[in-house]
Amino acid sequence: MIFSSLQTELDERAANDLLRSRRTLSTPQTPRITVDGKPYLAFSSNDYLGLANHPQLVAALQQGAQQWGVGSGAAHLVNGHFSPHHELESQLSDFIDKSESLLFSTGYMANLGVVQALVGKGDTVFADKLNHASLNDAMLLSRAEMKRYRHGDLAQLEQLLSQTKKGRKLIITDAVFSMDGDIAPLPELLALCEQHDAWLYVDDAHGFGVLGEQGRGSLSHFGIASPRIIYMATLGKAAGVSGAFVAAEKVVIDTLINHAHSYVYTTASPPALSVALSKSLQLIAQGDALREQLKKMITQLRKGLADLPWQLMPSDTAIQPLLIGDSKQALALSEGLRNHGIWVAAIRPPTVPQGTARLRITLSAAHTSSDVDQLIGALHELAC
Numbered sequence: 366m367i368f369s370s371l372q373t374e375l376d377e378r379a380a381n382d383l384l385r386s387r388r389t390l391s392t393p394q395t396p397r398i399t400v401d402g403k404p405y406l407a408f409s410s411n412d413y414l415g416l417a418n419h420p421q422l423v424a425a426l427q428q429g430a431q432q433w434g435v436g437s438g439a440a441h442l443v444n445g446h447f448s449p450h451h452e453l454e455s456q457l458s459d460f461i462d463k464s465e466s467l468l469f470s471t472g473y474m475a476n477l478g479v480v481q482a483l484v485g486k487g488d489t490v491f492a493d494k495l496n497h498a499s500l501n502d503a504m505l506l507s508r509a510e511m512k513r514y515r516h517g518d519l520a521q522l523e524q525l526l527s528q529t530k531k532g533r534k535l536i537i538t539d540a541v542f543s544m545d546g547d548i549a550p551l552p553e554l555l556a557l558c559e560q561h562d563a564w565l566y567v568d569d570a571h572g573f574g575v576l577g578e579q580g581r582g583s584l585s586h587f588g589i590a591s592p593r594i595i596y597m598a599t600l601g602k603a604a605g606v607s608g609a610f611v612a613a614e615k616v617v618i619d620t621l622i623n624h625a626h627s628y629v630y631t632t633a634s635p636p637a638l639s640v641a642l643s644k645s646l647q648l649i650a651q652g653d654a655l656r657e658q659l660k661k662m663i664t665q666l667r668k669g670l671a672d673l674p675w676q677l678m679p680s681d682t683a684i685q686p687l688l689i690g691d692s693k694q695a696l697a698l699s700e701g702l703r704n705h706g707i708w709v710a711a712i713r714p715p716t717v718p719q720g721t722a723r724l725r726i727t728l729s730a731a732h733t734s735s736d737v738d739q740l741i742g743a744l745h746e747l748a749c
């Protein structure tokens with residue numbers, strides 16, 4: 366009985382071309398992957414700088430495991446906080462130019478923890494409608510009142526802020542929208558925060574390592590800084606490893622250490638990962654050539670796909686979604702590419718709004734010009 370109701374839901378998903386399943390990679394994350402036994406040229410990972418399989422990071426992780434073992438064995442507040450964690454936190458604070466930072470095991474957990482620790486009943490969270498699912502879940506968990514504004518609609522946000530008289534106010538936004546690739550108007554959001562005495566929580570999962578001077582991320586990209594900004598970035602995307610961090614004022618970080626459940630009640634990540642991440646931070650800081658290569662690939666792709674029957678969404682970042690609309694058609698196109706030996710994931714509702722299924726093409730510094738040409742050629746053939 367219970368099982369049949371689950372099956373009914375799954376069958377409904379399948380009937381609407383929305384059923385999800387997994388594919389198994391038998392090679393490391395690079396532009397050339399083997400999936401379910403077949404080789405593909407891939408444009409689907411968030412490994413924007415090509416660091417996930419970088420020999421120096423592999424060596425750093427091995428050396429870290431040699432020195433620190435594999436497991437941390439405890440939560441940070443018990444006895445699982447190791448010097449590699451601590452050093453990485455201070456390197457990250459310096460890099461982002463914030464006074465303190467705090468490591469989390471994943472970006473999902475960082476978002477849950479920050480929002481839940483900073484706001485609660487009687488407070489209000491203002492959120493862009495296209496924010497990442499983890500930010501939406503974080504709002505629910507916090508029990509604060511949720512006010513979602515239309516994507517990038519500052520006038521609506523201003524109105525919602527003006528209507529809110531009591532409690533703490535927290536505006537939360539993706540810096541680079543994960544399924545669209547566009548960049549949030551952070552300076553304007555910060556100005557609204559100042560007018561309305563709110564905090565700005567910036568999720569820079571897709572900007573850290575890629576945008577700004579030396580890859581310092583979206584705050585550097587815009588040249589903004591403020592104690593009101595609480596900054597979060599993930600370390601499993603451009604940084605190529607795993608984890609996340611929050612950078613903010615000391616009082617905010619102390620609050621997280623005391624109140625963020627996803628920080629307090631979980632085992633610390635292996636210290637060896639922090640050893641690898643310190644190396645990754647060096648590669649990011651010295652990675653201007655990688656970011657230059659990525660930029661070239663973006664320009665080449667946009668030029669090459671300008672005349673397709675489907676539109677690339679407006680984006681200057683590594684995320685270059687090709688808007689298809691219908692889920693079935695998006696799946697068919699993704700399968701068509703696979704038949705050409707190219708891997709691009711189709712993204713469907715509820716991950717994106719109804720009627721906006723898309724191919725989420727992502728580029729990496731590890732792609733070459735001939736890789737991008739191959740994708741351009743295949744999409745033109747499929748368009749005929």
Ligand SMILES: *Cc1c(COP(=O)(O)O)cnc(C)c1O
Binds near residue numbers: 474499
């Ligand atoms: C990937 C992502 C996260 C989650 O980070 P993980 O480290 O993968 O858990 C959070 N926010 C955004 C915008 C993301 O794209």
